[in-house]
Structure formats: C-alpha cells, structure tokens
Amino acid sequence: SNLQEPSDASSKLFSEFAFAFDxxxxxxxGRNRVEGADKVIKMIRSNGIRxxxxxxxxxxxxxxKADTLQERLQLGKHEDVIRGRMILSHTPMSAWDDSLKNDGTVLITGSHPEQSRQIALDYGFKRVVTPGDILAACRDVYPFELTKDGLHGKHVPLPDGKRMLNLADPYTTDIPHDALKIDHIFIWNDPRDWSVDTQIIHDLLISHKGYFGTVSQKNGDKSLPNNGWQQDGQPGLWISNMDLLWKTNYPLNRFGTGAFMEALKGLWSTTTDGMELQFDALGKPSNHTYKYAHDRLLKYYHDMTRHRGQAENEYETPKSHPLRRVYMIGDNPESDIRGANDFNADDGTEWIPILVRTGVWRQTATEREPRHKPAVIVDDVVDAVVWALNNEG
Ligand code: G3P
Ligand code: MG
Incomplete structure (x- = not known):
C-alpha cells in the first residue's frame, strides 16, 4: 500500500478530524498483524491527530488489551500510543452513574468471569457475583459436570453474607432476608460455558424480582403475557456486544458474543411460548458506545496539545477547536459501519465509516454490497487512512 506522510495541509487540520480503529x-x-497497521498508528500519533x-x-x-495490541503490532514498549485510548465493549459502563454501581448486585459472566469481576469492581460496582460463586454456594444449581476445568472453579463468598435459596417451594412469598438477589446481569463477552451460563441466566429471568431459586409470583397470571417474566422486577440483562461473527486467523469467520445471545433468545422463545427476550446491548453499533467514543475523542484534544508543550489554559474550551469528522475504520458492516451511520453527534461531527477487506466482510457472488453502506471500501487499514487523509485535502 502507498502510505505517505500527510501533507502540511492535512497536518494543519489535525484538530478537526479523528480516527476510531476497530x-x-x-x-x-487472530494473532497476525495486518501489514502496515503499526506504521499508520505511529504516523497519526506523530501528526497530533486524535x-x-x-x-x-x-x-x-x-x-x-492495550498491551496485547502494542505487542501484536510490534510497537516498541516505550511508545505509549495505545494505553488510555482503548475502548472495549464494556468500557462505557465505567462512566455509569454511581447510584447504579452502589445499589444492587450484579451477576457477571462472559469469557473470563473472574477477570470480569475484577474489572467491574474497578469500574466501581460494589457487589459482583459470578456463576462460580453461585455454584460454590449451591452446586445443585447445575446438574452436570463442568465442561471446562477452572472456568467456574474460582469463587468468593456471596456478598453481604447472602445465601442461595434451595426452597422446596420456589413459588413461596416468604423469602428470607438473606436470600441472594441479583439486580443486573452483565454478559461481558463470549461466554465459554454456554450451558452453565444459560441455566443461571434463565433461572434469574423467571425469578421473583431476582431472588435466585424463586419463580415470579405473577407466574400463571393469565392477564400478563409471558407469565410475568421479564415484567415483574427481574434483573435487567445487558450484553456487551452483539457480534455474531468476528475475524480470527482461521479462514472462516468465527462466532462471537452475539451467537450466545441468539441461542439464549431461541431458548427463551421456546420456554415462553414465543416471547421475545428483552435486553440491552452495548458495543458497536450501539449509540451509547459511539457517544462514549466521541466524548473521549473530544477530550484528547487537551491531552495531546498539552503533551506538545502548549499552555493548559489555552485549551480549556474544546469548542474553539471542534471535531468535524471521525473516520471509523472497521471490518464488520453490522457493527462498525452501521453504528457510525446511525450515530448523530450532538455537536454535528460526522462519523464516516470506512470498510476494509481484511476482516469479516467479503464480497461474494450473493453479497456484492454490504447491507450497511460505508463511505468507501478499501483493501486494508493503510488504504483507509490514506483515503481519509486525501478526503481532508
Ligand atoms: O470479540 C471480539 C469481536 O467481537 C470483535 O472485535 O475489534 O472487531 O470489534 P472488533
Ligand atoms: Mg472487527
């Protein structure tokens, strides 16, 4: 690819456009770097582009994640070009209101429940439970052997001295005060043990207000559809992203977190006689995620100018150097392209999606065009950056 340093004209505009890299x-x-990816990041950095x-x-x-990317791109360790700029699917939750973090108990699961627990605690959530904690407190919850050694093996006691109910009558209205109650369920990336996680999540979605081991007291109420499930104070369900597919080093696309969600939706539809599973999704293409990224980009103007030795007070008003365009470089039309197209920034900044051919999307005889249209389709990230710089004149 024909990467060149940007012209003077484009570097003068540095504060007006930015990049978001998938x-x-x-x-x-997978583990293989896309040729030239390291060079474009360095070039953008050295030109003061956000x-x-x-x-x-x-x-x-x-x-x-930042350190892994630094390593895979083979960027020198001393070059701090990635830390502080990494937005993962669940990162926007770190900015949630303290009241949400302080109140209630969260069940968290996903690729590494133990690690996710720590991340949630670091974000400020006060009470975090994993499937491992639930199984340790009541092994009968899951009747089968655990499929992966260790995944749900680590555990800590339930918070605030709570315990698992093991009621003879799950329909009882007499719920002890120390019974475990879950208020939110977070699925933070591709669950590895779908069977356990599905059972535990389903138990909570049909419970009385999130008390594990109970069944909604509206159960059987024919005036409510769906037995009252998911309408009767059960925990809210959040999924960190809806990617059905993602690109690894294997030639065919692999299932992602969205595939787990499709399976859960199918099961929910079966057990509820056709009801639709209610949930919220973060990650691309969600608007929450684009808004969060946009706000972060606006703030970096200050970091970078200070870094270049400018006086702090000169840059206290971001409005004086607004962002006009953000180039979202992605490979997945359903998340990267769709999200950028759908997002309307409050300040009028345009998010411009660029689709590359190194990932999930491939032109085939049946799919000549992606379902969500980018501004342009290019071979790789290097061509994407070159296209954007040319677009800036
Ligand atoms: O699990 C990762 C996958 O869903 C997609 O990652 O970087 O292409 O948004 P990314
Ligand atoms: Mg991608």
Whole structure:
C-alpha cells in the first residue's frame, strides 16, 4: 500500500478530524498483524491527530488489551500510543452513574468471569457475583459436570453474607432476608460455558424480582403475557456486544458474543411460548458506545496539545477547536459501519465509516454490497487512512 506522510495541509487540520480503529479484522486477524497497521498508528500519533481504539472485544482490563495490541503490532514498549485510548465493549459502563454501581448486585459472566469481576469492581460496582460463586454456594444449581476445568472453579463468598435459596417451594412469598438477589446481569463477552451460563441466566429471568431459586409470583397470571417474566422486577440483562461473527486467523469467520445471545433468545422463545427476550446491548453499533467514543475523542484534544508543550489554559474550551469528522475504520458492516451511520453527534461531527477487506466482510457472488453502506471500501487499514487523509485535502 502507498502510505505517505500527510501533507502540511492535512497536518494543519489535525484538530478537526479523528480516527476510531476497530481491532479484530482491521489491525490484526487472530494473532497476525495486518501489514502496515503499526506504521499508520505511529504516523497519526506523530501528526497530533486524535484517535481511539473502538473494539467489541472485552473481558480483559483496558490496559491489558492495550498491551496485547502494542505487542501484536510490534510497537516498541516505550511508545505509549495505545494505553488510555482503548475502548472495549464494556468500557462505557465505567462512566455509569454511581447510584447504579452502589445499589444492587450484579451477576457477571462472559469469557473470563473472574477477570470480569475484577474489572467491574474497578469500574466501581460494589457487589459482583459470578456463576462460580453461585455454584460454590449451591452446586445443585447445575446438574452436570463442568465442561471446562477452572472456568467456574474460582469463587468468593456471596456478598453481604447472602445465601442461595434451595426452597422446596420456589413459588413461596416468604423469602428470607438473606436470600441472594441479583439486580443486573452483565454478559461481558463470549461466554465459554454456554450451558452453565444459560441455566443461571434463565433461572434469574423467571425469578421473583431476582431472588435466585424463586419463580415470579405473577407466574400463571393469565392477564400478563409471558407469565410475568421479564415484567415483574427481574434483573435487567445487558450484553456487551452483539457480534455474531468476528475475524480470527482461521479462514472462516468465527462466532462471537452475539451467537450466545441468539441461542439464549431461541431458548427463551421456546420456554415462553414465543416471547421475545428483552435486553440491552452495548458495543458497536450501539449509540451509547459511539457517544462514549466521541466524548473521549473530544477530550484528547487537551491531552495531546498539552503533551506538545502548549499552555493548559489555552485549551480549556474544546469548542474553539471542534471535531468535524471521525473516520471509523472497521471490518464488520453490522457493527462498525452501521453504528457510525446511525450515530448523530450532538455537536454535528460526522462519523464516516470506512470498510476494509481484511476482516469479516467479503464480497461474494450473493453479497456484492454490504447491507450497511460505508463511505468507501478499501483493501486494508493503510488504504483507509490514506483515503481519509486525501478526503481532508
Ligand atoms: O470479540 C471480539 C469481536 O467481537 C470483535 O472485535 O475489534 O472487531 O470489534 P472488533
Ligand atoms: Mg472487527
């Protein structure tokens, strides 16, 4: 690819445009770096152009993911070009209201429940339970052997001295005060043990207000559809991203977190006689995620100018150097392209999606065009950056 340093004209405009880089399928595929990805990041950095990494990956702390990317791109350790700019699928939850974090108990599961627990605690959530904790407190919840050694093996006691109900009558209205009650369920990336997680999540979705081991007291109330399930104070369900597919180093696309959700939706439809599963999704293409990324990009103007030795007070008003365009470089039309197209920034900044051919999307005889249309389709991240810089004149 024909990467060149930007012209003077484009570097003068540095404060007016920015980049959001998707990771899998754009910067690397599995463990393999996409040729030239390291160079474009360095070039953007050295020209003072704002950027973030906006990935639907997660289940690891932001800094750990940043270090992995730094390593895979073979960027020198001393070059701090990634830390502080990593937005994972669940990162926007770190900015949630303290009241949400302080009140109630969260069940968290996903790729690495133990690690996810720690991330949630670091974000400020006060009470975090994993499937491992539930199984340790009541092994009868799951009748089968655990499929993966260790995944749900680690556990801590339930918070606030709570215990698992093992009621002879799950329909009882007499619920002890120390019974475990879950208020939110977070699925933070591709669950590895679908069977356990599905059972535990389903138990909670049919419970009386999140008390594990109970059944909604509206159960059987014919005036309510769906037996009152998911309308009777059960925990809210959040999924960190809806990616059905993602790009690894295997030639065929692999299932992602969205595949687990499709399975759960199917099961829910079966057990509820056709009801639709209610949930909220973060990650791309969700508006929450694009808004969060946009706000982060606006703030970086200050970081970078200070870094360049400018006086702090000169840059206290971001409005004086607004962002006009953000180039979202992605490989997945359903998340990267769709999200950028759907997002309307309050300040009028345009998000411009660029689709690369190194990832999930492939032109085939049956799919000549992606379902969600990018501004342009290019071969790889290098061509994407070149196209954007040319677009800036
Ligand atoms: O699990 C990661 C996958 O869903 C996509 O990651 O970087 O392409 O958004 P990314
Ligand atoms: Mg991707």
């Amino acid at each position: 990771i899998d399928g754009v910067l690397y595929q 950027y973030v990494f906006l990935t639907n990956g997660g289940g690891v702390p932001e800094n750990k």
